[in-house]
Amino acid sequence: MRVKKIWHIQCDFYYGQSMAISEKSQHHLITLYGDKAIGAVTGIISAMLPDKNSRILTPEHEDGLLQAARNSSLIIIVLDNINDHNITLVRNLKNDRYVVADVLAVVLSNDEDHIFECLTRGFDMAFSLNNCRDGAFRGILKQRLNTGGRRMQSFVLEQEYARINAALSSAPISLIVVDHEKRIVFISEHYFRAYPKSASSIARGMTIHDAFELIMKEELVDTESVLYTKLQRFWFNLNGVLEFSFDDGVSYRLEAVNLPGNQGTLVSSQNITSFVRKNNELQKALHRLAQNALAEQNKA
Secondary structure, eight states: OOSSSSSSOOOOTTTTTTTOTTTTOOOOOOEEEOOOOTTTHHHHHHOOOOSOOOOOEEESHHHHHHHHHHTOEEEEEEEESSOOOGGGGHHHHOOOOTTEEEEEEEEETTHHHHHHHHHTHHHHHHHEEOOOOHHHHHHOOOOOOHHHHHHHHHHHHHHHHHHHHHHHTTTHHHEEEEOTBBBBEEOOOOHHHHHHHHHOOOOTTBBHHHHHHHHHHHOOOOOHHHHHHHHHHHHHHOOEEEEEEESOOEEEEEEEEOGGGGGOOOEEEEOOHHHHHHHHHHHEEEEEEEHHHHHHHOOO
């Protein structure tokens, strides 16, 4: 709990909240590449879209394909045959960490051997043009879109989580959130850097009580000391404000605030060493002025 050893544990405000895409949403982006001028596959897919707000993106170049694919719930690449250059694009898409959708191939040649070849090249599924016209294809399309939508939802949450984590990790005030059962919801990277011996033992779901005991051992705080008692009372009750100082003069301010709806508690911790030192210096200066004034008064 020093300058570099404090409960630098952050608040996971947006975990599972409104910024995520709704699971009930049927709005999807589909990237369809290589359909050329005929547009046969585009017409079939358009007629099968499960929601009027779902859209088909038809990039004309490979750079545009990658950008569209990163925002799509499903990717479809149209091939004339297995010698089509587009068959090689699946590897680039699969290797891009921002692409979460399945990549399907539609082969215009209607050769079954070409279908199997597409699967060996890395496509998740492959169909002939005749397969796409079959009524069962509508169900497959819907299933793959829903799967891709859930993946996109998880990916969006992951990206939001990473941004919030990075932002809070740079903040001077660190945060910890525990649920209504006093179990840790999120632990920041500050903590792992500050407590390397305990970091591997503490994870989400651990009670704040168990985490407290581990950290006190690493901090070498005497369990019989007044400081230990104060800190234990605060972390076990998670209520109010506590200001304290270590023997080396480093001071902290902890504050626990209940979250609405019995969702848990937010604890902020701040290094107030500079403030305490300045305040002490001010008190000493005032004391000297008072003594000098008294001395002058006595002389008079």
